[in-house]
Amino acid sequence: MADSKIIAEPRRGGAVPAVILAWLLPGAGHLYLRRTTKGLVLLVTILALFSLGVAWDARLSPYLRLDDLLAFLRSIAQMAMGLPYFIARSLGFDAGLVTAPSHEYGNTFTEVSGLLNILVMLDAYDIAVGRKSGS
Amino acid sequence: MSHLLALLLFSSLVSVVFALLQREGKRERIRFGLLTFGAFVASALVVGWLMYPFPS
Numbered sequence: 001m002a003d004s005k006i007i008a009e010p011r012r013g014g015a016v017p018a019v020i021l022a023w024l025l026p027g028a029g030h031l032y033l034r035r036t037t038k039g040l041v042l043l044v045t046i047l048a049l050f051s052l053g054v055a056w057d058a059r060l061s062p063y064l065r066l067d068d069l070l071a072f073l074r075s076i077a078q079m080a081m082g083l084p085y086f087i088a089r090s091l092g093f094d095a096g097l098v099t100a101p102s103h104e105y106g107n108t109f110t111e112v113s114g115l116l117n118i119l120v121m122l123d124a125y126d127i128a129v130g131r132k133s134g135s
Numbered sequence: 136m137s138h139l140l141a142l143l144l145f146s147s148l149v150s151v152v153f154a155l156l157q158r159e160g161k162r163e164r165i166r167f168g169l170l171t172f173g174a175f176v177a178s179a180l181v182v183g184w185l186m187y188p189f190p191s
């Protein structure tokens with residue numbers, strides 16, 4: 001009997017590149033899996049969320065020590081944005097402006113954009129192995 | 136930038152992503168997206184209203 005959870009034809013060898021592409025650029029994993037419309041909408045919305053956060057003086061500098069667990073987790077969340085995160089940092093947006101009224105909004109927007117991208121990566125994986133049609 | 140604008144932008148963008156990931160089919164996605172957007176905005180307004188008496 002066929003596995004009832006398999007609802008779409010998996011793309012052979014597609015799961016790893018789909019997840020890596022999805023991490024590098026939100027929606028790129030879906031574009032690779034030929035879910036073009038879904039990939040483009042994910043790209044625009046998540047990139048908009050991240051860009052607004054950067055424009056609102058979010059702090060992007062990484063904190064990779066475990067003595068402040070929340071700061072560590074928020075850095076991981078931001079890094080889940082992939083290339084846009086590293087590009088924004090290389091362009092000099094890493095410090096943010098803690099005195100700006102929008103600073104905490106910026107932090108929230110950039111962190112949530114990364115967390116959403118983790119969900120997008122999982123979705124791309126599910127589509128690649130045939131658990132979801134994802135159309 | 137106002138708090139309300141930030142709330143509306145955040146709610147709309149996150150709702151679109153949730154709808155795309157959680158539902159299949161255009162009709163279901165629109166319905167779920169609008170529901171999620173309404174839940175974000177309503178809950179933020181209710182929590183904000185409940186916190187109003189607290190000193191800043």
